[in-house]
Amino acid sequence: ADIIKALKEHPEWLEELRKIILTTELIELPKKFEEMLERMKKLEKKVDKIEKDVEVLKQDVAILKQDVNYLKGEFGRIKGREFERTIRERYYAYFGKLLRKSKLIPFEEIIPLLDSAEDEKLITEEQRFSVLQLDLIVKGEIKVTKKEVYLAVEISYSLQEDDIEKAIERAGILAHIFKKEVIPVVVAVEIKEEIEKSAEEKGVLLIKTDF
Template sequence: MLQSRVLKSSEEIEKEAQKYPVLTFADILRALKEHPDWLEELRKIILTADLIELPQKINEILQRLERLEKKVDTLEQDLAVLKQDVEVLKQDVAILKQDVAILKQDVAILKQDVAILKQDVAFLKGEVGRLKGKDFERTIRERYYAYFGRLLRKTRLIPMEKILPRLEEAEEKGLISEEEFDDLLRLDLIVEGQIKSNKKPVILAVEVSYSLYEEDIQRAIRRANILAHLLQKEVIPTVICVETKEDFIKLAEDQGAFVLKTDY
């Protein structure tokens, strides 16, 4: 119904236009001014479909541009916020670097303190060990008969002062060296007695060590040999201790030394 009416209007426009003689371009303009409804019909004739749709497309483009502008504005705002966050992050990183530098200094100081503490602990351990050793040696010296009486009868402690003259004479005659002289003076105890099982007289060159190690065994053997050379008697290298390992006991037995492990 709408289509037939549009066609009719076109026919009417054509008939009306025939009434206006067109001689010049001015005649065309005057006819269009007097009949504005002819302009639409003229557009359909002159303009292509693309040109007719151009205003609508331009409008769509403008709408898209408007949306794009809004997105750009949003991005600019987000970028501004991001820049602020970056500045804050830079400040945080700077503070973190300072904290790390301070932490490194603190760690360096702590390492020094730990190193000093380790030295102190090692010193204290050494002092405690020496005190335990000294007290253990004093106890053995004072009660030698209680410790060695299980092995010997007629047990007697020989003080170093008794053999010192013979030791000095042996050094003067060149029978022992100066190093051997000094080494024997450091012997902890000299105990004399008879072995209970066969009543054989022996001398024990005793090293007293709270914790027994291999060097204690070697020291006892070395000093026993010096004493045996000096006295021309049988001397048994002996180590008395509280703590040791079975390996050290076996090592001492293999080398002819005697280990007496006791409570303290």
């Protein structure tokens, strides 16, 4: 009780008493705790900034991927158009081993026949439109038999299964209209083994070229 009374009368002794009772580490602990809290706040700000930077980086990477995919698609389309143009301009060379007297049939000659066939209910509107999507129609004589035939040609740089199906379908429609043999043909550069086998099994003439 006397000690407490003395401390109340002399509060400056309290600090000295603390120094005696408490170690330096314990005395400085509140100050260190405050410093630690301050460092944690700064660290949280840095972490927040890093998280924001990472999010921005993710967005930039996503945009970059989109740009790369777009450029790949554009390059593929340009390559495909150039390939088709080359086949169209030099069709006689690509089909010369099969045909003699080969002739590229303009679609202007085909459209009236398609219109008449549709009017007479020989084909549907969808079938008419499908034939108009053909890449080439070539007429000629088979070299060996000299039989007159038409080629329904699909051109695809990288051959897909649906290219084969389209060639078969459109050749069938033309054969129905022309009352002549129409051979489904696909011309490609890149051909997977299983697709090549599929074309052979389905009776599609496959012409592989290095372009």
